[in-house]
Amino acid sequence: MDTEESTPQPIEPAKSDQRCGLVALVGRPNVGKSTLLNRLIGYRLSIVSPKPQTTRHRILGIANRGQGQIIYLDTPGIHQAGKSAMNRQLNRVAQQALDEADVVIQVIEAMQWRDEDQQVYQALENIQRPRLLAINKTDTQKSKQELLPFIAKVTGAHAFDEIYLISARRGDGLDRLEQGILKRLPQAEPMFAEDEITDRSERFLAAERVREQLMRLLNQELPYSTTVEIEQYQREGKMLRIGAVIWVEREGQKAIVIGAGGEQLKRIGTAARLQLESLLETKVFLGLFVRVRENWSQQDAALKQFGYTD
Structure with missing residues (x-):
């Protein structure tokens, strides 16, 4: 009896549950973005000083976790338009990071929402990607209860996917922030080798x-x-x-x-x-x-x- 030969069907590769993507840390000058980057990757990559505009470049820092690879982009503080070529360049660098990122985190200081914070927020408004708010320097408050009216005021006027209370200096709240980032990154294989920290020389x-x-x-x-x-x-x-x-x-x-x-x-x-x-x-x-x-x-x-x- 003749039998019909079956055509083998291609086996689709199993989809990886690993996540990988770019995360832009943005904010006005001196809110602690560089300290936050260093804490998140566990390495003193970005330079830090008490003076604003210490960061002049996009600094890429890599964090490898069990669920995937997070590629952070530390950026110069977005500030009101300056007259110098340097100031214009710093704003361009920050805007470029926004355009590249899969997730954007606006970093602000606890109990402060200034005109420059509003300017940063306006730069995010047309971005169709997850936008998180990290309220930094919460360790300067005696009680988290003091923050509740401030949080209500900020979130009432501004749309974010999630709010995180953190202290970059002490490392408070960073585990929760990291989990919030990972679940919003696309499923993808790592872009960098496991032992790499940055793309800078x-x-x-x-x-x-x-x-x-x-x-x-x-x-x-x-x-x-x-x-x-x-x-x-x-x-x-x-x-x-x-x-x-x-x-x-x-x-x-x-x-x-x-x-x-x-x-x-x-x-x-x-x-x-x-x-x-x-x-x-x-x-x-x-x-x-x-x-x-x-x-x-x-x-x-x-x-x-x-x-x-x-």
Whole structure:
């Protein structure tokens, strides 16, 4: 008896339950986005200082969890339109992260909703992706009950998918925030290897550690007139030799950065070197030089040279 030959049917691959996606951390300057990123990935990636606008770049940090991979994007603080080329660039970087993200988290301070917070919210209004609100620095309140009227006022006027009370400094509430992120990410395989923390180079991290000390040790507006460029990055046995140029905008600023007898520059270099040795786990020789480029922060060409445009 003839039998009809059956055609084998292709077996569909099982769908992975792993999740992976980009999460943008946005907010006005100085609400704690960089501290939050560092806590979430368990690594001191973004530089931190008490001064606003410390973050000038999009910093990508990777967190691998059992349910998937979360790729955080720390962004410069969105602020009211500035006149300088640098300020316009910072806002562009933040907006680009919003356009890329699968989930957006607006970070604000407990008990504060300022005009700049409203500006950030308006930038999110047309985004058709999950929008979460992280109310940071809740450890500054004696009781969570004090926050209830503030939360009611903010959520009554603004639409978010979920609200999270956190303290980035202490790590409070971050487990719940992370679970809220993971369930909203698309099902996808990891984009990065398990041992990767960021897509930034060691040269970039070295420049940022020097700039962090400029933000911390220089007074008033001077840190905003400085940037750092790595000219030498060379391994010599167990020693890493780094040569960095601190660029300022005026001759008078150069004298301040160097200080009497070179003492200020020495303090900056020592603090940055110790940070780099801890970060890179190797002995570091750090040579610092100070040079002048008039009004570099106003020039698109200079911003490109110093790595502020991708």
